[in-house]
Amino acid sequence: MSNAINRCLLAYSGVLTAAVAIALLTGAAGSSKTAFEEIDVQRLNLREPDGTLRYVLSSSAKFPGAIIKGTEYPHPRPQAGMLFYNDEGSEVGGLIFAGSRDADGKVSSGGSLTFDRYEQDQIVQIIGLDEDGRQVAGMQVSDRPDRSIVEHFTEQARLEAMPAAERDALLRERSEAGHYGAGRLFVGRSMSGNAVLQLSDGEGQPRMRMSVARDGTASLDFLDADGEVVRSLTPDDVAGQQ
DSSP states (O other), X not given: OHHXXXXXXXXXXXXXXXXXXHHHHHHHHHOOOOOOSOOOOSEEEEEOTTOOEEEEEEOSTTOOOEEETTEEEOOOOOSEEEEEEOTTSOEEEEEEEEEEEOTXXXXXXXXXXXXXXXXXXXXXXXXXXXXXXXXXXXXXXXXXXXXXXXXXXXTHHHHHHSOHHHHHHHHHHHHHTTTTOEEEEEEEEOTTSOEEEEEEOTTSOEXXXXXXXXXXXXXXXXXXXXXXXXXXXXXXXXXXXX
């Protein structure tokens, strides 16, 4: 009697399992949309049907490195945020944000929205920073080189293996030569509290600066390659020329 009951139970469980599996499979095939009222997640990857990565929303703990054509390179970024990817699965910009007050009461807070050149770093950046009361907010436009940024990531091990003095000298030489690109335009609020429009040459050296201080004092400065003001115009100068 017990053997017969066991056989019946096994047969029943098998039929029930098959029915549940069929229901799940047919239900999944017939529905392409799922609704959630709330979801907790540390990282969300949005992909095309072929698997190409197009968007990442992530906590700081799960934030990815730099991904170019599906290959990820080490690139520490200790913020949370989101990243955008082009049709080839290469990073083309993103939004990052962070902020805290330390044990001494000092604030470090900010956010950055960037748009990158193809296989390069950002060419447009909207930024807002507060570093212990020193505030910067505005938009920066930059030049970037023609080569792929992959070259930068693949040479990191070689650079790190160099003597510190030699590496620092090389990086300084590259920076002065515009090897990594340069900021060309900034418009916003400077750390001094002035509203500023600044235009720079191809090496990132400011050459013209329009500024208005908090008290309303306005000026237009022209600078040489060493950053020295060679000509400055104020409203009084302009009025005197009329």
